[in-house]
Amino acid sequence: MIASQRTRRVLSGLVVGGGGGVLAAAVYYCYSKDEGTRRAIKAYTAMVPVVLHYRAVEARHKVLLLGEQDNSNNSKDWEALDETYAARTVKRLGELQGMYCKYGQTAAGFTNTLGDAWIQELRKLENDVPPRPVDVVYETIQQETGGKKVEETFSYIDPTPLGSASIGQVHRAILKEGQQQEVAVKIQYPEAQQLFQDDIHTIRTFCEALAPEHVVLLDSIEKQNAAELDYEQEVKNLLEIRSNMEQLGFSPNEVVVPRPIQHLSTKRMLVMELLPGKKLIDGVRDYYSKWAIDHGTTLHDLEVEMRAKIEREGIPAKYDGPSGWQLSWYSRYLRLRDGIVNIGVASYNGTVGRIASNTSLEYQQSSIPPNTPRIVDTLMRVHGYQLLQDGVFNSGRYYQFWAQLLYPHRTTLTVSCNGAFEALKSLCGNFLLLPDGRIGLIDYGATKRLDRNERLSLCLLYAALYRKDEERLFQLCDIAGYKSKYGRRDVLMKLIQFGYDSWANDVTEGKNMQQFIDELKEQDPWEEIPDNFVMAQFLSTRLRSVALGMNHPVRCSTWWGPIAEEVLRREGHPYESWTYEKMLEHKPELNMQKYKFS
Numbered sequence: 001m002i003a004s005q006r007t008r009r010v011l012s013g014l015v016v017g018g019g020g021g022v023l024a025a026a027v028y029y030c031y032s033k034d035e036g037t038r039r040a041i042k043a044y045t046a047m048v049p050v051v052l053h054y055r056a057v058e059a060r061h062k063v064l065l066l067g068e069q070d071n072s073n074n075s076k077d078w079e080a081l082d083e084t085y086a087a088r089t090v091k092r093l094g095e096l097q098g099m100y101c102k103y104g105q106t107a108a109g110f111t112n113t114l115g116d117a118w119i120q121e122l123r124k125l126e127n128d129v130p131p132r133p134v135d136v137v138y139e140t141i142q143q144e145t146g147g148k149k150v151e152e153t154f155s156y157i158d159p160t161p162l163g164s165a166s167i168g169q170v171h172r173a174i175l176k177e178g179q180q181q182e183v184a185v186k187i188q189y190p191e192a193q194q195l196f197q198d199d200i201h202t203i204r205t206f207c208e209a210l211a212p213e214h215v216v217l218l219d220s221i222e223k224q225n226a227a228e229l230d231y232e233q234e235v236k237n238l239l240e241i242r243s244n245m246e247q248l249g250f251s252p253n254e255v256v257v258p259r260p261i262q263h264l265s266t267k268r269m270l271v272m273e274l275l276p277g278k279k280l281i282d283g284v285r286d287y288y289s290k291w292a293i294d295h296g297t298t299l300h301d302l303e304v305e306m307r308a309k310i311e312r313e314g315i316p317a318k319y320d321g322p323s324g325w326q327l328s329w330y331s332r333y334l335r336l337r338d339g340i341v342n343i344g345v346a347s348y349n350g351t352v353g354r355i356a357s358n359t360s361l362e363y364q365q366s367s368i369p370p371n372t373p374r375i376v377d378t379l380m381r382v383h384g385y386q387l388l389q390d391g392v393f394n395s396g397r398y399y400q401f402w403a404q405l406l407y408p409h410r411t412t413l414t415v416s417c418n419g420a421f422e423a424l425k426s427l428c429g430n431f432l433l434l435p436d437g438r439i440g441l442i443d444y445g446a447t448k449r450l451d452r453n454e455r456l457s458l459c460l461l462y463a464a465l466y467r468k469d470e471e472r473l474f475q476l477c478d479i480a481g482y483k484s485k486y487g488r489r490d491v492l493m494k495l496i497q498f499g500y501d502s503w504a505n506d507v508t509e510g511k512n513m514q515q516f517i518d519e520l521k522e523q524d525p526w527e528e529i530p531d532n533f534v535m536a537q538f539l540s541t542r543l544r545s546v547a548l549g550m551n552h553p554v555r556c557s558t559w560w561g562p563i564a565e566e567v568l569r570r571e572g573h574p575y576e577s578w579t580y581e582k583m584l585e586h587k588p589e590l591n592m593q594k595y596k597f598s
Helices: 001-015 018-032 034-066 074-096 096-108 116-122 134-144 193-210 210-228 230-250 280-294 300-312 322-349 352-357 372-390 399-406 452-467 469-481 489-500 513-523 534-549 556-570 578-587
Strands: 154-157 168-175 182-188 267-275 392-394 431-433 439-441 447-449 526-530 590-595
Touching: 034 193, 034 447, 074 116, 134 154, 134 168, 134 230, 134 267, 193 280, 210 556, 230 267, 230 372, 230 392, 230 447, 280 300, 280 431, 280 534, 352 590, 372 392, 372 439, 372 452, 372 534, 372 556, 447 578, 452 469, 469 489, 469 578, 489 513, 489 534
Parallel strands: none
Antiparallel strands: 154 168, 168 182, 182 267, 392 447, 431 439, 526 590
């Protein structure tokens, strides 16, 4: 890593000094000898021409706009660029792997910013990251267990990984010791740490030169990804979350957090209890795929219809489908009906069917619908208490929404959906739907911790949103140092509601996310915002996305407002006791971010 950074400083010096021939020789030498420099050059040659071409087209559009010429072909220009560059650029990111691949996975959620061609290609990085040979896994296990043979630790390791990513992969295994427990073994690739440092440096330099509006995001992204590389910290996170869920009464009845095997876990290997279940979104999609076929359509057509409805009508303020209680009884009815029918099927197959015609009837097995109202209610309550009482919650993969909301780069909307549904798969990976209906909470590599004053401020915010107390919300923002160009309260109120609570029509007025944010930014661009609560905002965004993807729109304050007031009362600070002066006394230590928009 040090060598890589030094060689890049040398190259920069040669550029400034103008030593053309010497520079060419130096570049060739470093490319052939230094892995960090080689990866940086490959990344630059893949991305710089693309960005420059997009910037040129953007500049031409601005000139046409100033000249009041017809700009109806702008969308076609963007789409042509997307088709030209998306596939080959993403292919290079996949080849580089490391942080380039990881940031590509993040960009797959920028559905309000990137065109369909880019999203389609970037989504391949979520599922098509090729796993390393199992020999790499064995070598890592031996290194992390002090040189022991793999067979001394595990009686079996499935050679096919459960999943693979840019920094490592996960395998199912059976422990050698004790009762031969089935576990998940998460190993980190040998070069992941160093490539992380080298790639971060390259990405930051790239953004500073060609996309300065994104530099502000890199610090939080860098901290999060650094945390994900420390599996010993993830063990501590899992234990803390497990303990919190048990104390709150959510575990083991409603949710399950896998138990880490501490004595086998290291910085580069995590061994934990294997939870039997599918990713939540896969379980829901499986049911609706079968339902669609039974009703003469396809899941794809249902999704297209849903997106078109959201485009046309916006996001409703609340869910208006069957309740959890109704779905629970409906599921019982289906099971009872199947049981009665199958008694008759068994009687026929064992008598008339066998004796008279030597035929048998198929047993009936109805598709049981997932109880999405109950699932959503559980997720909202669990994360409400994690955020507002414990101040400890999962902070993985949320920054993509902040980027797409604050930095949409196109003046013409070229995507067909509001983005929340599209990002569901990547955001839902931390939730498993277990066979018994409980929810598995996994992947706590990146975990956010709030201090007490940050947590109390969020309790006040959600209690105020629940009560529609605009004056309290304005006071909180004033104390937090929020500044905008014109100080318009109506714009600020919409930003608070949109960022922390709801995407419903009564907030967005039926506009999609990009249009809504663009209009607010034009009316009163924000200049300074504290980043202390960004992860809380991401948590809200993520849960709204997951719920919306299950056709169950939510308003966070409906759940989190009462939880916030409960926490404030229990800690001796009921909502009514807060004055401006008291809020000043409990003001968090703020980290301000400045924004400049052209």
